[in-house]
Amino acid sequence: MEEALTCKKCKQTSSLPPSAQRIRCLGCQTLLSLSTTADAARSTTQELRLDLSKKKTEAKDLCSSLRRKLPFSTTTPPLPPQNTPFASLHSEPRPGRRALLCGVSYKKQKHELKGTALDVKKMKLLLESFRFPQESVLVLMEEGGFLPPTRENIEEGLRWLVRGIRPGDSLVFFFSGHGKRQREEVAGDEIDGFDETICPVDFEEKGMIVDNFINRTIVRPLVPGVTLHAIIESCHSGTILDLPHVCNARGEWEDNSPPSGAYKGTKGGKAICFSACEDYQLAADTTLLSSDREMTGAMTITFIKAIKESQERKEKISYKGIMDSMHNSIKEAGKSGGIFAGIRRRFHRRILQDPLLSSTEEFDTSSEFNL
Structure with missing residues (x-):
């Protein structure tokens, strides 16, 4: 060849x-x-x-x-933890006690807040004292391996909170973040002509969550024997659940029903809301109310402080007792005129906010508070 x-x-x-x-x-x-x-x-x-x-x-x-x-030595970056010992957004809620906790920090945004993550952690500890199972607490935060508090996740979390509810269930909705107000979507739906909103982490792109949606999603479905407590740490949060009754500083109930006559109640259950301030007010982040000078929401820290002090004294506390304690604590802190390390409202050095109590029905505020 x-x-x-x-x-x-x-x-x-x-x-x-x-x-x-x-x-x-x-x-x-x-x-x-x-x-x-x-x-x-x-x-x-x-x-x-x-x-x-x-x-x-x-x-x-x-x-x-x-x-x-790189901050790690492996060739493949480690994935963030996908599982936590807390509830999952897509899990079936257990009967009894359950809670949705949302802390929005708006990291690396011009709206960034410093105290919201700590607010959520303190609220988790409070719920433990009321025997809320950890696996029945859904947390949305920008850290700790939790799902982020996007508009989609918060709205789905609200649906999760009331899914399959039955008589005897106790529900808690806690939100710490920015709140805004806008012209009412439906004419005659608000006494002051403004809807209140909460701001998810992506609100500039996806939009805010309006009080009408919150009322429709977690208030209207409440059946007899189910109680919802909402604790809202944000600006303009007074009537964020659109509840028809508001308790003034004198402990008297006032009618907050829409002028249009639209129904904002439940199917027989009960909803109660503690708000950081009235609709026209702004809420503060402060170090003045924390014993270790940590940045927290003024309303959240005073709300927890009132309950914890009564627990330490082994005494019962009423709704009126909580509201009075919150008002006094914020008033005393406001007198100091201290400079905050970070404030949810930018142009005031003193705390000028009045926490508000609202409900779907009038009740005796001297009755015992319980979750």
Whole structure:
């Protein structure tokens, strides 16, 4: 069988007859032999191997350089934890006590808040004292492996809160974040002409959650024997659940029903809301009310403080007792005129807010508070 030899000079290919060891190139007449061709092949192979080895070394050095720049040493970044010991957004809620806790920090945004994550942590501890099972508490936060408090997740969380409710269930909705107000969506739906809103982490892109939606989603479905407590730490939060009765500072109930006559009640259950301030007011983040000078929502820390102090004294506390304690604590802190490390409202150095109590029905506020 003839072999083909390629000349290194002119690249002409010539056929080597059987048994022949050498032949002249048909192009440039250079003497070709099997040995020179083999040497050339070996040389080419060696060059390719050296080039490949060089590229492998360069790639290895590049990977090492990248690893040094990353906050971890593995080639694949670790995924954030997907499971927590708390409830899952898509799990079936258990009967009895359950809660939805939302803390929105708006990280790396111009609206960033410092106290909301701590508000949620303190509220979780409070719920433990009222025997809320951890697996029945759904948390939405921007840290700790929880789902972020996006508009979609908060709205789905509100639906989760009332899914499959039955008589005897106790529900809690806690929100700490920004709140705003806007012109009412439906004419005659608000006494002051404004809807109140809460702001998810993506509200600038996806929009705010309006009080009408909150009322429709977690107030209207409440059946007899079910009680909902909402604790809302945000600006303009007074009537954020659109409840038809508001308790004034004198402990008297006032009618907050829509002028249009639209029904804002339940199917027989009861909803009660503690709000950080009245609809026209702004809520503060402060270090003044925390014993260790941590940044918290003024309403959240005073609400928890009132209940904890009664628990330590092994005394019962009423709704009126909580409201009175909150008003007094905020009033005393406001007198100091201290500068906050971060405030939910930017242009005041003092706390000028009045926590508000509202409900779907009038009740004796001296009755015992319980969750």
